[in-house]
Amino acid sequence: MSNFDVADMDEWVALPGGDEVATNQVLYNLMHRGIEWDLIPWSRERQIPIMAYSPVAHETDEQKRMFTDPTIKSIATEHDATPAQIALAWVLREPDLIAIPKASRPEHIRQNRAVLDIKLTDDDLEKLDKTFPPPKQKIPLEML
Numbered sequence: 001m002s003n004f005d006v007a008d009m010d011e012w013v014a015l016p017g018g019d020e021v022a023t024n025q026v027l028y029n030l031m032h033r034g035i036e037w038d039l040i041p042w043s044r045e046r047q048i049p050i051m052a053y054s055p056v057a058h059e060t061d062e063q064k065r066m067f068t069d070p071t072i073k074s075i076a077t078e079h080d081a082t083p084a085q086i087a088l089a090w091v092l093r094e095p096d097l098i099a100i101p102k103a104s105r106p107e108h109i110r111q112n113r114a115v116l117d118i119k120l121t122d123d124d125l126e127k128l129d130k131t132f133p134p135p136k137q138k139i140p141l142e143m144l
């Protein structure tokens with residue numbers, strides 16, 4: 001599936017064969033955390049992984065803001081990584097979160113692969129939560 005919010009998923013899994021869904025591809029990154037309110041818990045309960053598109057933000061001003069953010073930059077320095085790698089490591093912090101960053105430059109592809117070796121600490125995650133807070137209420141599914 002793609003861009004299915006909880007109500008859509010409820011409807012889908014009620015259909016014959018609907019429980020065979022492999023994943024739900026949705027917008028998810030540090031700047032768009034709405035799915036943590038309900039879609040991630042709903043999916044986790046049913047062991048359906050979430051596939052995050054634009055995990056390092058889309059190629060816009062938003063991505064520039066993400067890559068120059070002081071919190072991300074300081075965590076990146078601690079891990080000898082780039083801000084993009086930290087943003088991607090954050091999405092991949094749980095085993096049921098899949099990420100599909102588009103990358104055309106070989107150096108980006110190598111860096112994205114190397115993210116699998118980055119383990120963010122609880123302290124890193126707390127700092128990121130302060131700068132990019134998780135949702136405090138239901139947010140209708142955001143999409144590109």
Ligand SMILES: NC(=O)c1ccc[n+]([C@@H]2O[C@H](COP(=O)([O-])OP(=O)(O)OC[C@H]3O[C@@H](n4cnc5c(N)ncnc54)[C@H](OP(=O)(O)O)[C@@H]3O)[C@@H](O)[C@H]2O)c1
Binds near residue numbers: 055058082100
């Ligand atoms: N289901 C949907 O509705 C939906 C919506 C949007 C996207 N998607 C899919 O999601 C996938 C990913 O899309 P996207 O939004 O990530 O694409 P995007 O915003 O078009 O491209 C990602 C950008 O991030 C850059 N990047 C990647 N890795 C990087 C790194 N390590 N350091 C710095 N920059 C890095 C890329 O640079 P370079 O290319 O220069 O390497 C590119 O400019 C695609 O397959 C797309 O089709 C699905």
